[in-house]
Amino acid sequence: MVETFQDLYLGFSIALSPQVLVYAFVGCIIGTLVGMMPGLGPLAGISLLLPATFGLNPIIAIVLLSGVYYGAMYGGSTTSILMRIPGEAASVMTCIDGYAMTQNGRAGPALAIAAIGSFIAGSLGVVGLMLLAPTLAAFALRFGPPEYTALLLMGFFILAYMSAGSMPKTLSMAGLGLIFGMVGIDTMTGYTRFSFGVIELGDGIGIVPVAVGLFGISEILLVAGAAEPPKVQRPKLRELIPSREELRLSVGPIARGSLLGFLIGIIPGSAHIISSFVSYGIERRISKHPERFGSGAIEGVAGPESANNSAASGAFVPMMALGIPTSPITAVMIAAVMVHGISPGPLLIQQQPELFWGFVASMYVGNVVLLILNLPMVGLFVNLLRIPYAYLYPCILCFTILGGYSVANSIVDVWIMLGMGVIGYLLRKFGYDLAPIALGLVLAPMLELSVRQSLAMSAGTYAIFVNRPIAAIMLGIGVLIVVLSLKPLISKRKDWRASVGLESEQS
Amino acid sequence: MRLSTTISACVIAFAALTAFAQEPYPTRPVNVVVPFPPGGMADLSARPLAAAMEKIWKQPVPIINRPGAGGAVGMQSVSIAKPDGYTVMVTLVSYNTIPEVDAMFGRAPAYSREQFVPIALIAADPPVLVVHPSLPAKSVKDLVALAKKRPNEIVFSHSGVYGPSHVPMEMFVHAAGIKMRHLPAVGGGPTMALVLGGHAGMWASPPAMAVPHIANTKLRALASWGDKRLASLPDVPTFKEVGYDLEFYVWSGMFAPRGVGTAVVSSLRETVRQAVLSVDFKTSMERIKTPIAYLDALEFQKFLEKDLKMLSSAIRRMGKIEEAK
Numbered sequence: 001m002v003e004t005f006q007d008l009y010l011g012f013s014i015a016l017s018p019q020v021l022v023y024a025f026v027g028c029i030i031g032t033l034v035g036m037m038p039g040l041g042p043l044a045g046i047s048l049l050l051p052a053t054f055g056l057n058p059i060i061a062i063v064l065l066s067g068v069y070y071g072a073m074y075g076g077s078t079t080s081i082l083m084r085i086p087g088e089a090a091s092v093m094t095c096i097d098g099y100a101m102t103q104n105g106r107a108g109p110a111l112a113i114a115a116i117g118s119f120i121a122g123s124l125g126v127v128g129l130m131l132l133a134p135t136l137a138a139f140a141l142r143f144g145p146p147e148y149t150a151l152l153l154m155g156f157f158i159l160a161y162m163s164a165g166s167m168p169k170t171l172s173m174a175g176l177g178l179i180f181g182m183v184g185i186d187t188m189t190g191y192t193r194f195s196f197g198v199i200e201l202g203d204g205i206g207i208v209p210v211a212v213g214l215f216g217i218s219e220i221l222l223v224a225g226a227a228e229p230p231k232v233q234r235p236k237l238r239e240l241i242p243s244r245e246e247l248r249l250s251v252g253p254i255a256r257g258s259l260l261g262f263l264i265g266i267i268p269g270s271a272h273i274i275s276s277f278v279s280y281g282i283e284r285r286i287s288k289h290p291e292r293f294g295s296g297a298i299e300g301v302a303g304p305e306s307a308n309n310s311a312a313s314g315a316f317v318p319m320m321a322l323g324i325p326t327s328p329i330t331a332v333m334i335a336a337v338m339v340h341g342i343s344p345g346p347l348l349i350q351q352q353p354e355l356f357w358g359f360v361a362s363m364y365v366g367n368v369v370l371l372i373l374n375l376p377m378v379g380l381f382v383n384l385l386r387i388p389y390a391y392l393y394p395c396i397l398c399f400t401i402l403g404g405y406s407v408a409n410s411i412v413d414v415w416i417m418l419g420m421g422v423i424g425y426l427l428r429k430f431g432y433d434l435a436p437i438a439l440g441l442v443l444a445p446m447l448e449l450s451v452r453q454s455l456a457m458s459a460g461t462y463a464i465f466v467n468r469p470i471a472a473i474m475l476g477i478g479v480l481i482v483v484l485s486l487k488p489l490i491s492k493r494k495d496w497r498a499s500v501g502l503e504s505e506q507s
Numbered sequence: 508m509r510l511s512t513t514i515s516a517c518v519i520a521f522a523a524l525t526a527f528a529q530e531p532y533p534t535r536p537v538n539v540v541v542p543f544p545p546g547g548m549a550d551l552s553a554r555p556l557a558a559a560m561e562k563i564w565k566q567p568v569p570i571i572n573r574p575g576a577g578g579a580v581g582m583q584s585v586s587i588a589k590p591d592g593y594t595v596m597v598t599l600v601s602y603n604t605i606p607e608v609d610a611m612f613g614r615a616p617a618y619s620r621e622q623f624v625p626i627a628l629i630a631a632d633p634p635v636l637v638v639h640p641s642l643p644a645k646s647v648k649d650l651v652a653l654a655k656k657r658p659n660e661i662v663f664s665h666s667g668v669y670g671p672s673h674v675p676m677e678m679f680v681h682a683a684g685i686k687m688r689h690l691p692a693v694g695g696g697p698t699m700a701l702v703l704g705g706h707a708g709m710w711a712s713p714p715a716m717a718v719p720h721i722a723n724t725k726l727r728a729l730a731s732w733g734d735k736r737l738a739s740l741p742d743v744p745t746f747k748e749v750g751y752d753l754e755f756y757v758w759s760g761m762f763a764p765r766g767v768g769t770a771v772v773s774s775l776r777e778t779v780r781q782a783v784l785s786v787d788f789k790t791s792m793e794r795i796k797t798p799i800a801y802l803d804a805l806e807f808q809k810f811l812e813k814d815l816k817m818l819s820s821a822i823r824r825m826g827k828i829e830e831a832k
Contacts, residue, residue, distance in 0.1 A: 188828070323719055346723040
């Protein structure tokens with residue numbers, strides 16, 4: 001323990017040097033802006049910035065890039081809350097209740113809670129990374145394809161309870177998402193599926209253009225088609241601060257979101273996007289007033305926003321402790337230190353303590369910087385709502401198309417985004433909920449891959465899912481969730497969904 | 508109005524004249540398309556090369572990442588780019604494998620090799636066979652004996668079907684006359700996680716990625732696919748040393764779209780040659796632990812033909828992959 005503090009002292013002495021601090025600020029600012037740009041997420045942000053870090057020293061490079069990473073995770077929530085346009089894919093769930101809060105005139109508190117939740121989750125994530133990285137990394141490696149399958153199945157069971165709409169509509173939208181997820185090269189055999197000769201579809205349909213199109217572009221189209229423009233809001237200063245009640249309601253979701261996000265983040269290959277979906281599902285499931293979800297529940301902002309930020313910290317566990325990039329984002333971060341001749345790996349902590357501890361300390365610093373930067377900016381961001389829609393939305397549409405293109409210099413992505421915008425517009429006109437499409441699209445390729453990988457491991461025997469303890473336990477929990485969720489159907493108790501009729505409010 | 512028309516006509520005529528004489532190259536930025544995401548091997552070797560070329564040409568040489576479909580998206584975009592020398596690409600061994608796989612599946616090819624002119628080979632990195640320590644095989648000989656005793660039981664992983672860690676394994680399995688099952692993953696990081704976690708027994712890893720884990724005894728290296736031992740792993744024999752005539756490299760090289768003028772090609776060749784020899788480039792490649800393997804256009808062409816012959820017979824042997832059922 002004493003050693004840890006000594007190491008941490010070394011780390012802080014590096015992280016608090018003025019030069020590093022400046023880059024932490026710059027990284028957080030760039031990240032927040034990148035996150036706010038619809039279509040540009042953390043991956044695009046750090047990929048675009050990577051070449052610029054080659055000339056810096058490795059600690060600064062990683063501080064800058066991780067600043068961009070969690071800046072973008074936070075920044076994505078801003079446009080979701082204010083305009084129902086997800087800045088990046090992990091902010092899809094924030095759109096639902098965040099935007100509803102804006103319509104209720106509570107944009108300021110929603111933004112503030114998102115910032116505070118991100119800060120707490122980020123800080124707890126760093127503590128977890130610091131104290132548990134080697135232990136957790138060893139555990140994370142035990143997560144093979146069968147365990148991963150079980151985890152994803154749990155995600156699907158939660159999906160069943162995610163939507164506020166009717167069950168057939170939710171399931172049909174999830175099905176649509178799963179179908180979109182089938183497009184692309186079959187990873188097990190190399191066959192191309194549903195790509196119609198378009199080479200760009202070989203990698204499948206990306207979640208970023210779909211999320212931005214479905215939610216963002218459809219929102220712009222809906223506003224354009226409305227009989228009269230939505231009223232321009234003039235937020236007052238005292239409305240910016242969360243009320244005591246809102247703070248009280250947020251404590252639980254932030255704590256649960258932080259833990260959940262961190263755990264999902266450390267598992268190799270899993271995405272921070274899922275953590276926000278699962279967090280939203282859990283919060284609504286355990287809430288005493290689930291009917292508030294969808295019409296401005298602060299828990300629906302606090303939970304997912306905390307979860308996606310601590311998942312960002314969690315993803316650093318396998319990266320720092322083992323040197324394995326388990327996601328595209330950590331792959332870019334590893335490249336950033338590799339070009340300096342440092343091989344990230346299990347020996348990094350011993351061989352380059354100043355890098356490891358400097359990084360850990362800079363993450364603490366980065367989270368503080370992000371909070372200092374963003375709380376005062378809430379006032380500024382909220383004032384974006386004062387801009388008349390006639391000017392604001394065309395600008396956003398431009399940024400969206402630019403962002404969608406610049407991720408992979410791909411015009412096909414732009415078409416997917418615009419197509420999804422039209423689909424999203426029509427579906428919302430008919431009262432369908434869009435979130436299950438996004439979740440289906442994220443889960444489908446992952447679940448397919450892990451099921452088929454498991455069977456490749458076992459030579460086709462399904463027993464592999466129950467022979468392995470971790471997988472068996474998680475599947476057991478999943479079955480329990482299904483049974484519990486069937487209870488209201490069997491006991492014919494009136495479901496809250498029937499009585500509230502949230503559907504009509506959605507379009 | 509008329510004056511300006513006259514002037515612009517003169518300017519155009521002058522420009523046409525100079526172009527006819529001998530257009531200096533390059534007079535504007537030269538885009539280097541990398542058909543892989545930032546941070547990968549192609550990207551990390553293209554960037555220092557571009558930086559060195561920038562110094563020689565005194566013109567910006569920006570890298571443009573166009574990832575997708577294992578490199579097919581970016582390579583196709585270059586194959587149809589204007590052959591004026593201002594769009595070139597740095598790509599990997601997949602250049603040779605993608606058309607072979609397309610042909611086997613009978614689908615419209617993303618591009619054909621005839622659409623490119625090879626400029627230079629830049630780097631070639633032989634993978635290394637690493638096994639999980641729980642596998643009772645200390646050498647290639649042990650492994651072959653084990654696999655003969657337990658056919659179709661040992662599982663190897665790779666980063667994608669027909670990809671640069673799948674083909675070398677297939678070559679080994681074929682040469683040794685053994686049978687193993689395969690566990691495809693997506694990308695090098697996840698593949699490494701599967702092997703480190705013991706979910707798969709082995710894979711053909713890029714040396715830079717495997718070295719820290721070998722040092723930490725979490726992985727055991729059995730052999731490498733190069734023609735001589737790796738500088739970073741001097742104790743690990745090559746397949747040739749242990750009796751298998753196997754050679755495989757994850758190489759990166761520069762190409763231009765076919766149709767570029769001879770003057771442009773010679774300028775590119777000369778500039779790449781100088782850039783590869785520069786100290787900055789050497790230091791950068793040492794840092795990412797990737798051996799430089801420079802070959803000029805003509806030898807590169809021969810290298811490509813030899814590589815293709817080997818890859819295409821390996822891919823044809825693999826055929827369309829049947830899933831374990």
